[in-house]
Amino acid sequence: MSSGDPVAPARALRAAYEAASAVVAGxxxxxxxxxxxxxxxxxxxxxxxxxxxxxxxxxxLHTPAREPADRDAVTYWQDWRPDTVGAANGRRWVRVNASMFLDFRQLQGLYLETLAAALRAAEAADPTQHVGTQGHVLTAGDLATTLAVEATVHHLDLTVQLPHAPGPAPEGLAAVRATLDGLLGRPALPEWSDEHYARVGTGRASLTEAERARLGAAADRFPLFG
Structure with a gap:
């Protein structure tokens, strides 16, 4: 996924991070x-x-790479599949480390200041600069888009039991939809909301039989990442 506007990825990231931070701060x-x-x-x-x-x-964002980019904002997600051994180990690691914060306000403060710092770094970066992360190289602009996608999907995760919390930013949801369309190789079903597409596209929800029939062979590719 790319945009002719070089500041679009940073703008999407700002919107996604500010929306998520508003939830966590409350x-x-x-x-x-x-x-x-x-x-x-x-x-x-x-x-x-x-x-x-x-x-x-x-x-x-502080690790410039000399190598050519081998991933973009869409193909970055091809490595991330749900229900793997690595994913299970990661869940355990997070639970153990999160449990060390006896006062949630400490974790809350760390979250807010770290996201703000990452956002400032993303906005200051040359979007065409190559950077390294997760064993791959991509542009700083594509990295910002992947961060906006992750923040938006997790915003939906965060609020499943918080019905009065504000929802994700439209810019973040648009980035998720464009990423999922890129992985699928075609637009989603037109009746799907951004939120529903995000959930079925990442394995948070299952396709119905009617949806599988509408998608045809493409249904077997779901979830597209997780």
């Missing part, structure tokens, strides 16, 4: 124990995971 300790859309994780576990993603972004 949480109390009791709410931090509620379940999320991520298997086995409470809200505080998911918040910690998002901190580590923003930390990864800070490292990546």
């Amino acid at each position: 949480l109390d300790d009791e709410e931090s124990w509620l379940p999320t859309g991520c298997t086995g994780w409470a809200v505080r576990d998911l918040v910690f995971h998002c901190v580590t993603d923003a930390q990864r972004a800070l490292v990546a």
Whole structure:
């Protein structure tokens, strides 16, 4: 997924991070124990995971790469599949580390300051600069798009038991839809909302029989990443 506007990825990331931060900033300790859309994780576990993603972004944005890009904002996700051994180990690692924060406000503060720092770094970066992350090289602009996608999907995860929390940013949802369309190789079913597409596209929800019939052979490719 690419855009002719070089600041579009950073703009999407700002919108996604600000929307997610508004949710986390309003949480109390009791709410931090509620379940999320991520298997086995409470809200505080998911918040910690998002901190580590923003930390990864800070490292990546300060790690220039000389090699050509081998991933873009869409193909980056081809390596991420649900229900793998690595995913299960990652869930355990996050739960253990998140449990070390006895006061949720400490984790909350770390989340807010780390996302703000990663956003500033993304906005200051040359979007065409090559950076390294997760064993791959991509442009800083494509990295920002992947971060917006992850933040938006996890925003939906975070709020499954928080019905009064604000929803994801439209810019973030648009980035998720474009990424999923890119992985699928075609637009989604026209009646799907951005939120529903995000959930079925990442394995948070299953396709109905009617949806599978409408998609045809493409249905076997779901989830597209997770």
